[in-house]
Amino acid sequence: MDSHAAGSSSGGSGDGAAQPRRNSRKPKYSKFTQQELPACKPILTPKWVISVFVLVGVIFVPIGIVSLRASQQVVEIVDRYDDACVPAGVTDKLAYIRNDSIPKACTRNLTITKDMKQPIFVYYQLDNFYQNHRRYVKSRNDGQLRDKSKASKTDNCDPEAKTVDGKPIVPCGLIAWSLFNDTYNLIRNNETLSVDKKGISWKSDRDHKFGSDVLPMNFQKGPLQGGKILDSKIPLSEQEDLIVWMRTAALPTFRKLYGRIYVDLKENDTITVQLENNYNTYSFSGKKKLVLSTATWIGGKNDFLGLAYLTVGGICFFLAFAFTLLYLIKPRKMGDNSYLSWNRATLGR
């Protein structure tokens, strides 16, 4: 066909050349308009397929080993205290936690299972607390947090937008209202471990998101107290617990940084935790845990990543092997036109 097309068009242009048209509408030739741009046309040859799988395997297995080791280097001590801190004999935990007149102090002892190098991160972990619940996550006003002049702007903050007598709440919204208010005091060998609560929040949040001149107003004045009461003399940008809390967690079980300890802990050290169990998680059967953990480049303790990498690497090696076998058992000559369906039909006869 090609030769034919070329022949006839050259025949046609022969006439054209003899008396060139003044305004020929012939499209101008360019590689682009004729769809002939230089291009690379990769084809999945057996060589390619096998090398890709092997390559992925070669990359993934070491990463898997490294991350698994990193995860295993992390020492993590988790202590669930929500149940244990309710005195024995209390049947209605909800009434207990809501009764402000009962002191909520509680003492827990933790044993360090392995040497922990500083810095050691102190987290609190809440289970089943839906910080990503739609009603909750939307209930905030970011403008109000950073700008003093916008204190009265409480859109989206319902139902914690204004006090009963209509004064704007700063910071408004459910998130701020429900600020976590358990406190921990760590003691080793009768010596208080100082927990550094500076710098637990993001610097960007302190600098840009929470105003240094915005002071809490009318906060927690409602009939139901949701959580911590903020010191109305300290600007929001320095209320780091609030800033951490307001980075709402992605998942219903989450940790939040409480502070850091810049002391190494030894194996079999006993840590006494004096805590105040104020925060109500009993209404939704949430759990509260205190977590002490070291960190590596993959964050806290989580073997998943390492295992996942090892698995994927293994599967890729397997696939490379399987494809090699298949290619050997059932080879096909690439680009052999006898495989074309219409030629195959003739051959089959």
Add this chain to the structure above:
Amino acid sequence: MAEDHGSSRHMSASQKELGDEDARVVRVADAARTNERLDLAGNAVRTAKYSPLTFLPRNLFEQFHRLAYVYFLVIAVLNQLPQLAVFGRGASVMPLAFVLLVTAVKDAYEDWRRHRSDRAENGRLAAVLSPGGGGAQFVPTEWKHVRVGDVVRVVSDESLPADMVLLATSEPTGVAYVQTLNLDGESNLKTRYAKQETLSTPPERLAGAVIRSERPNRNIYGFQANLELEGETRRIPLGPSNIVLRGCELKNTAWAVGVVVYAGRETKAMLNNAGAPKKRSRLETHMNRETLFLSAILVVLCSIVAALSGVWLHTHEEGLELAQFFHKKDYLRRDKDNDYRNYNYYGIAAQIVFIYLMAVIVFQIMIPISLYISMELVRLGQAYFMIRDTRLYDESSNSRFQCRALNINEDLGQIKCIFSDKTGTLTQNKMEFRCASVDGIDYSDIARQRPPEGDRIWEPKISVNTDPELVKLIRDGADTEQGTQTREFFVALATCNTIVPMIADGLDPKKKVIDYQGESPDEQALVSAAAAYGFVLVERTSGHIVIDVLGEKLRYDVLGLHEFDSDRKRMSVIIGCPDKSVKLFVKGADSSMFGVIDKTVNSDVVQSTEKHLHSYSSLGLRTLVIGMRELSQEEFQEWQMAYEKASTALLGRGNQLRNVAANIETNLRLLGATGIDDKLQDGVPEAIEKLREAGIKVWVLTGDKQETAISIGYSCKLLTRDMTQIVINSRSRDSCRKSLEDAIAMVNKYQSFSTDPQLRVPLALIIDGNSLVYIFDTDWEEKLFEIAIACDVVLCCRVAPLQKAGIVDLIKKRTSDMTLAIGDGANDVSMIQMADVGIGISGQEGRQAVMASDFAMGQFRFLVPLLLVHGHWNYQRMAYMILYNFYRNATFVFVLFWYVLYTGFTLTTAITEWSSVLYSVIYTAVPTIVVAILDKDLSRRTLLKYPQLYGPGQREENYNLRLFIFIMIDSVWQSLACFFIPYLAYRKSVIDGSSLGDLWTLSVVILVNIHLAMDVIRWNWITHVAIWGSIAATWICVMIIDSIPIMPGFWAIYKVMGTGLFWALLLAVTVVGMIPHFAAKAFSEYFIPSDIQIAREMKSQDFHDVTRPEVQMSTDNIKWTREFGKFLPLSLSQDAAGQHNIILHNINLGECCQCQPRWS
């Protein structure tokens, strides 16, 4: 050609006759009175759709005809309800607004251009007769102020402002020449006449005359009216030859004066301006099916979320009041009973409903809104490449490929059946006079020569080679009987036509060049032939013609002319000869002529002429038979009375004229016959062969007779020697039924013998128009269909335009086969509009076919690159793009869905709402559009070399339910990988929603772009830019969104990018997500390769052609056919009586030699 053209005219001829009650009354030169009573359109035209005021409502109204847009509108409205506000105001309206805006801008631009051209058109000046003041004079007036009834004067080369009845022209005979290029594209000049009665009257004195005309209609070939002059009772008939239409140009005439009868939008040109009917591509129809599936998935997802949220609310009901994150009561407000009011909580049932609706809002992009606009852009790009393809440019007519419909590009890749016109499509429609049978003697196969130069004064533009023997006979044989007959024959050729000679000075001052202008190329060829033999038509007026007979100018009075019509299939003129005799010359199709020829006069001549005719038509020539009769005085007078009566009749004029003609056209003496060669266009046989190899059935529908059609069929390789022909040409209902039944029996027999497709005997069905009439009249369509689909080739001869559409419809109604109709003439319009894809040939026969078509091109052979290359690409690209768009949006929605399961089923999205909105608009839209415009699965050369590669499109292999299901499974897997790998890694960590959301956003965008990248076949720099640029753009967008301090996710991306885990997860998600797709692709491409895959490998390895010789296959077939022939019961048992119903030509190679056409 004569048939084709005539029948088209017949079709379009207005069937209703003019009655007084519905006539339009036009008072000449009295526009005020004409317009006062009736509601007549002014001459201002308006092609623009919108005015600035109406643009917004009308354009929106039109856009919302798309159901999908209504869906998105409903969702945007839902989102505005406070209880359902999932997205912010801006984010929810943006996608729809964006799509609407892009389309609106496009529409506005187009409309602005139309406004501009309207203004230019309406502002042109015309000279209108103004009755005021001292003596009437023509005053320049803007076109928009011209009214019906105005008398307008037009000078040479000026355009006509409205449809006007001619009153007078600069020519004493009242003739005016117009060029109708703008109207029907025919560049030759048409003659129009002013009536003798008005010719000499100054136009201002005509005031008071009344024209009664038919109502405005779009038939440009028909007009009926009469003119009543003041103080006269006689009504002068007016016909199509008395009207000049808006858009035409006056040529070769110094001036013409006419009265406006139709103006503005009522002119025939404007009435014909309605574009082609809107067609919808097959892929788009299928797409709707999958869209329904997606809607079902959407409903399922929403139901799951709503149901689970109900369960969740129920199990957590007690805790909700105090749970900090739910805050069921509004403690700051109390109701009448002094209880705390519920805050935004209406009970579980209501909550479920709200959650359901919110889920619809969040998951809305399951239905890809951007797909519609992407498809439009892609089609635009594809059209650009088709138009710019130098291989679709026709040098001879200087025409590019035209895309007139922009929404069926991909249909070009799925064609299974082509319906082609013959004349002007397969053939060039450049007629050449080849053979003459005069007085029973054949002058065809003798060596022809160029006519001798020198003594000739008149030089026809089309030169015809002459037969010296015939020339000699004419010159010297004046006294012999044979010589007289021959002269009469040529006089007939020169007179019996409607050709107008245009005379110009030649290079040699002594010579004149004659250009024969006329509507029928056949007539041009005949008149040119007559001129070559010395009978030069040099002048034509409405009353007489002048013929230069061998150097002597003779005047012949044209006393009457019966125009060609497709019922009679002939035309005739009544001529007053210089020797005072009155002669009737008739020419027409042989089938009609032999009915009116007196066979007793010279029976041997009749017999030999019939024989010649048969041999001409088997050579593929178009034949015409010429007859004549000398009229006696009585006969003539009788005819004249009848003719005048008929031609002034108001009611049934057409029928009456036809009757008059039929009465006089009897007992003719046969003069002879002509054979005109209609040359094949370039490359037609090769093109047809390629198309057939590609598995496309080619049907040829022609107005020609059976023999001509068959021989053209052979010469263009439509019919081949190994084919078994089934011929149905019945002359009665009963025989037609019998033919059909026999044919079915035959077809069944063949099919039962050959189950193996390789052993199949190719069948050809040849059927004529008469049989089709019977078939379509009755309910035998089913039978015809059964036969037709079993045949490889179908040839329909002697078909009328409407029958062509009927045949197309026959296939369209009963199969899902994609049909394509290609034609060039007005008679193909119905077929072009009926077929799924209509293609117009921009050639000789005017522009009507092009106007009605979806695509237009210069040559039939362009079909091959158009279908096999562009069609293949378009289909493959569009199919992939649609699937990919479904997959892409579904993946995103699934990721959102998995997250919703971890948010208490409350439709929180970790991905910011802006990313949700931008996802299908910015993050992933460009690469798919670029790939769908630029990617090529195979090169042009490969596609042309292996036409079978067209098959995947026909079999819908690139877009079907299976592929859809596969890609959806892939989508679910990738969304699982994308969601759960980060989820499991970040479980029980400090990760915040925004950081995780950014990770999901990026990983899903990377996944779908890598998926696309894996399927791209040709990587050029634009593809690279689009795909990698798109990922980069996403990254930048996410960074920008995270740089706004009042967004909850402020700085999240920067923070999370600083951790090693983020990068490790991104890599893991991409690899895990892609492994199944990659493995499946590697497996299927190697172990179950498609033809396309193999061809691609061949190309890449530069395998040089070791194709199995095709010849081997066909010789096998022939051998087999021969053996099979023995079993044929009807084989070669032709009935000598001629009334055969079925002839089975089992043509073997040997037998075919005799009918081997002489194409060289």
